Amino acid sequence: MDAGFVEGFEYFAQNAGAQIAANGSAERIVLAEEEIAALAEAIEVLGTNKSVDFLSGDIAEYLLAHTFNIDAILSESENRATVPRVTSFASPDIVLNTGEEFQVKFYADGAKSARAQSVTYREASNNPSTKAGAAHVIAQGDVDPNSPIYKGMGRVIPKDQTADAELFLDRKAAKESVTRKSNARRYVETKENLTEVVEDRRGVASKSFAREESKQIAREAKEGNLNLEDYGISMDQMIKARHILASSIKAGMSAAMIAAVLKAGPLLVSCVEELVATGEVDLDRLQDSGTDLATNSGAAFVTGSISSAIVEAMHSGLLGESAKDLNPSIVASATVVAVNAIRNGVKVAKGEMGNREFADAVVRDTFVSAVALAGGAVGQAALPMVPMIGYLLGSFVGSAVGGITYNAGQSLLMSFAVEKGITFFGIVDQDYELPESTLESLGIEVFEYERFMPDSASIDKFSPDVLRLDPTSVDTYRISFPKRGVIGFGKVGYIDSH
Known part of the structure; x- marks a missing residue:
């Protein structure tokens, strides 16, 4: 399966729950505002x-x-x-x-x-x-x-x-x-x-x-001059911390469940195919996949709960009037990118990820997020009667396209870097160290200093010389040119031609 598609699907699995949580919070705020409007209308109907x-x-x-x-x-x-x-x-x-x-x-x-x-x-x-x-x-x-x-x-x-x-x-x-x-x-x-x-x-x-x-x-x-806000009846006054906390936890749990279901689907299909083909299931692989599943579900819980809390605070007016109309889907996507960046930042601090890999992960998430948002907008426009379903379908397609496109673009960029030797302002590292095989072919002795050991003393033994006849041979010469290619993440250098 294409690596870009897999990356896009993994992003969608984490993003879908956050999208549902954010849009659900926005919908609750709309319903509550409609209830306030209904109260004002009911009082007006009572007459004077x-x-x-x-x-x-x-x-x-x-x-x-x-x-x-x-x-x-x-x-x-x-x-x-x-x-x-x-x-x-x-x-x-x-x-x-x-x-x-x-x-x-x-x-x-x-x-x-x-x-x-x-x-x-x-x-x-x-x-x-x-x-x-x-x-x-x-x-x-x-x-x-x-x-x-x-x-x-x-x-x-x-x-x-x-x-x-x-x-x-x-x-x-x-x-x-x-x-x-x-x-x-x-x-x-x-x-x-x-x-x-x-x-x-x-x-x-x-x-x-x-x-x-x-x-x-x-x-x-x-x-005729009644303002309900003067009596504590407005969204920013009616919504309490307990509302935001309870709904964010519930949204996070739903997001974690959605992520688990989405991630478990391909795993179950793979296990069934393996069982049919070989008559057994690789339990070690299943265990590793289960660990990844738990990790992704935990990340989805965090993004879902945070997205829900932010959207409720924004749309209720707690964070100011300017934030009330911010698109909840954008909030959810930004939250996913931010949480992933924090997770990867921890890996960098622990030495499990390099700085270039971290930067690439942030750029990739941002790119896939933008394409997913565009796909969601198209899906919502195509299925206006079921807006959330249409949005999620479009977002899934957008995530897959974004992952594939980003990987293709990255491959093109690395190919160009190999051919032209440029660094794209530091994105690509051009390494000019010759590989060991090339150095050895030039007669240069290569050793790893960490493993270097001094020669041990030994006693020479006398043995009479034996007459040997050296056969005549013609020296042969071979000319080869070292090739350059991708030797690491974001790194171009000479590759072993053997």
């Missing part, structure tokens, strides 16, 4: 006809639901909150797709919010606005008239009212436990479910809001 007090309560429902969704998107959770806006008796204000329900009460103080959250069916049946619904439920005989109508729901109140609300509920529970124990349970149940946020069982949570915050948002909405 209601008073600030009533409007602030409605707005609080959307603030809680949409900020929960933003956190879910950034946490890569599938859970979502909706505001059903149903007016039927004891209906929830916010519903999660997990089945969890929440009731929102943003009243004037903690005691009033807690009282509204702990209303019983009996009390509701005495209220003109809820009398019909409560009486209907009680008549069915399925509920205890002294149980709260919002039983089982999360009870959301403003963040600045929790202490007063809990104090109110504790006092009411203590008082009722003396005279009416059955009635005291509703206060205990309400306190157990009291919360400032909409939260699921996996830690995804909305922002919390104070009563005055919701009222001020309502005022600005009525005036």
Whole structure:
């Protein structure tokens, strides 16, 4: 198999995971920004006809639901909150797709919010606005008239009212436990479910809001000058270090898995072919390949996690406005080149790689990366309905073409250096040391000084001379010219012609 193609494939195996990670992070940021826009639109749709007090309560429902969704998107959770806006008796204000329900009460103080959250069916049946619904439920005989109508729901109140609300509920529970124990349970149940946020069982949570915050948002909405960023609702304020860390680790693991699968495919095919041809598998080669596989997967984990973290930080605005629109594919490719350069730099420091090899590796990765990016762009344009698949297919072709082209160009450059004797500004080392065979043919004794040993003493033995007749011979001469060729990495010199 062509060496250039192999190098291109190895680059693609490491780069593919980073590309998916980077583009996935960019997509999450886009979805979160769309959720912020949906919140602004929902507040606008509520209109300006209601008073600030009533409007602030409605707005609080959307603030809680949409900020929960933003956190879910950034946490890569599938859970979502909706505001059903149903007016039927004891209906929830916010519903999660997990089945969890929440009731929102943003009243004037903690005691009033807690009282509204702990209303019983009996009390509701005495209220003109809820009398019909409560009486209907009680008549069915399925509920205890002294149980709260919002039983089982999360009870959301403003963040600045929790202490007063809990104090109110504790006092009411203590008082009722003396005279009416059955009635005291509703206060205990309400306190157990009291919360400032909409939260699921996996830690995804909305922002919390104070009563005055919701009222001020309502005022600005009525005036038409609401800016959600003033209340901490923007990408650079909503995204947290935990979001970036969690998603980058997950992206790195996915990248490592992709690299392992891509690298293991050719290995498995080779093993099957060897098994069919010889009836056995070279376990030593398989072990060496497994070590390489683990190394490449580790490198893919690093590039995938770093690419994901950088793109999320850039596109969320944490690194400034100028970086928000940077192409995630370019970030991923640059990350792969940088990580490979660091790995090779360590090899140089350990003496496992020369400076010329290091420079060549950096240039090769940069060249293959550029061709892969171009191929990915072509693939994405050819398959716009499946952008990531189209991009990866184009990137694979580009990586292979880049590897083959670079190797061909390098071979051409070395051939030109051999023929013309130039160094290309130090890229090629021109060595003019003659090979040992040429020196020996000239009658020059060659030895390796590291192995030179002095002659050992010996006693000469006497033996009579024997008459010998030397046959006449004609001296013959052979003329040869030393040839030049590639004798090392980036190095041209005289080669042994024998």
